[in-house]
Amino acid sequence: MTGTTTGTAPRYLYLARHGEASGDESELTDAGRRQAELLGARLRDTPLSAVHHGPLPRAEQTARLVAGQLDGVPVRSSELAGDYLPHLPERDELPAEFADSMLDRLAPFPAEERRPDLARRALARFTGPVDGDEPRHELVVTHNFLIAWLVRDALDAPPWRWMGLNHGNASLTVIRYSPDRPAALLFSNDMSHLTPELRWTGFPPELRA
Numbered sequence: 017m018t019g020t021t022t023g024t025a026p027r028y029l030y031l032a033r034h035g036e037a038s039g040d041e042s043e044l045t046d047a048g049r050r051q052a053e054l055l056g057a058r059l060r061d062t063p064l065s066a067v068h069h070g071p072l073p074r075a076e077q078t079a080r081l082v083a084g085q086l087d088g089v090p091v092r093s094s095e096l097a098g099d100y101l102p103h104l105p106e107r108d109e110l111p112a113e114f115a116d117s118m119l120d121r122l123a124p125f126p127a128e129e130r131r132p133d134l135a136r137r138a139l140a141r142f143t144g145p146v147d148g149d150e151p152r153h154e155l156v157v158t159h160n161f162l163i164a165w166l167v168r169d170a171l172d173a174p175p176w177r178w179m180g181l182n183h184g185n186a187s188l189t190v191i192r193y194s195p196d197r198p199a200a201l202l203f204s205n206d207m208s209h210l211t212p213e214l215r216w217t218g219f220p221p222e223l224r225a
Contacts, residue, residue, distance in 0.1 A: 056085025
């Protein structure tokens with residue numbers, strides 16, 4: 017695990033993928049807005065200190081709709097919570113039987129979306145215990161790739177293993193970082209706050225439950 021581990025109090029990191037977006041990704045759909053509102057209602061009694069979001073409209077709109085259900089929690093934009101490839105594996109990192117297909121999947125992404133530097137900084141900013149005596153609860157509204165990267169790190173999996181971890185729109189993942197134990201993935205891709213027709217959007221169709 018590469019996050020900070022020197023703090024004295026636990027951090028609870030809440031990770032949510034943005035709500036369903038329009039075809040051009042310039043805004044949320046009606047379903048996406050409802051997903052965000054339901055996510056906010058679920059988090060209403062959580063002692064969040066901040067809602068962070070990536071700079072793209074679908075993440076910002078989701079964060080603001082979530083925050084609208086909360087009581088005065090500040091909303092902050094961060095490029096670290098953006099939509100980017102967190103790690104580009106070399107062929108020899110990958111299982112031989114999957115290497116070609118995995119590298120082919122990454123090949124179309126342009127250079128400006130390949131940002132391992134941001135991924136390293138996101139680990140430093142959002143993971144690990146915190147200083148002080150009080151637990152910290154933070155929400156990051158972001159995109160599938162970053163959530164997968166942070167889950168992979170919490171599980172101490174190889175860097176390439178962010179690939180293949182999927183999260184539905186407005187699903188919730190929570191990781192606890194304690195000073196005296198490994199990171200704990202409390203739950204992942206939880207959609208229990210969404211009504212049945214709003215679940216599994218943004219998830220690969222062949223993997224939907």
